[in-house]
Amino acid sequence: MQDIPVSTPIDAVIMWVDGADPHHAAKLDTFLRDKGLSRKGGADKARFHNAGELDYCVTSLLKFAPWLRTIFIVTDQQRPSLLDKLAGTAFEHRVCLIDHRVIFAEYPECLPSFNSMAISSLLWRIPGIAEQFLYLNDDFMLIQPTHPQDFFRGDKVVLRGKWHLLPESVPGRSVIRIVRRWFGREKEKSRISFWELQQSCARLLGCTKKYFRLPHVPHAWKRSSWEKIFTLFPAAVSTNIHAQLRGSGQYVPEALGSHFHWRENLAVLDNDRTNVQLKPARQSLFRLSFKLYYADINKNVVFACVQSIEGGSAKKQQLIYNWLDKRIGSIDELI
Secondary structure (H helix, E strand, O other), X not given: OOOOOOOOOEEEEEEOOOOOOHHXXXXXXXXXXXXXXXXXXXXXXXXXXXXXXXXXXXXXXXXXXXXXXXXXEEEOOOOOOHHHHHOOOOOHHHEEEEEHHHHXXXXXXXXXXXXXXXHHOOHHHOOOOOOEEEEEEOOEEEOOXXXXXXXXXXXXXXXXXXXXXXXXXXXXXXXXXXXXXXOXXXXXXXXXXXXXXXXXXXXXXXXXXXXXXXXXXXXEEEHHHHHXXXXXXXXXXXXXXXXXXXXXXXXXXXXXXXHHHHHOOOEEEOOOOEEEEEOOOOOOHHHHHXXXXXXXHOOOEEEEEEOOHHHOOHHHHHHHHHHHHHHOOOHHHHO
């Protein structure tokens, strides 16, 4: 495995929002009222909830990826209390706040933006960001030590995920749909799934048979690749950044970047280091307990994603918080 020279900087970018902030909540409510919309779908409160995930995310990066140069937190006129804890410490200048107005500087008509796919499409425009950087949601965490080559190999990014057949390439699909429709099993969907949005990215990049399905892990990106994506697919990126709420006609930046890096021979596939995905609102207490036990005994489980922890019962939340405290700890322990 080829290592990256120490002189090659690697940054990390985390998108964060505190939906409980009265100013942010009022901004979203005003936007929805002006558009005649309600808080559902792309405006659902769960998309903006803050349950302390950011602290675990940043702590895990500082603890398990000390080789990172700068950790950027991208938000909308908000300031996480975490920064106050880091003030005056050795980590103060390694964690920087970036406002939406900075990355949307040339697109003021797109603000305010409550759309993670729009915001993440512009992360490469952070001033001074390294050519190689990691993109994370605030509910992504590291739970074991990592190395640069876990994400970058020479000039290539490391992809994690699997190739799947595009629906139109599945043998006998048309027959299956006819049979399902005949027996009333073909339901009309109210929204396009996350997988279907990834399939659109594959088609945009010229894939005709398969698409690459991504897990919830930190994504390795190259700034220069995103510059090229903006040049080659102006209509697609314009659609993304002008959508102030998530919608069906968009492209998932993670999938767009992955397919582009693969097409340009700028990616390697490596699934040796994997993740545990926790969904307290949907998974039983037993299943959550088993997942955490599996993550503890499997050395290949390096990443964790905790989706909408506030949606779980008090017992589920306590189980997860206790586990995060054991595996990651708090920022106070580092400073």
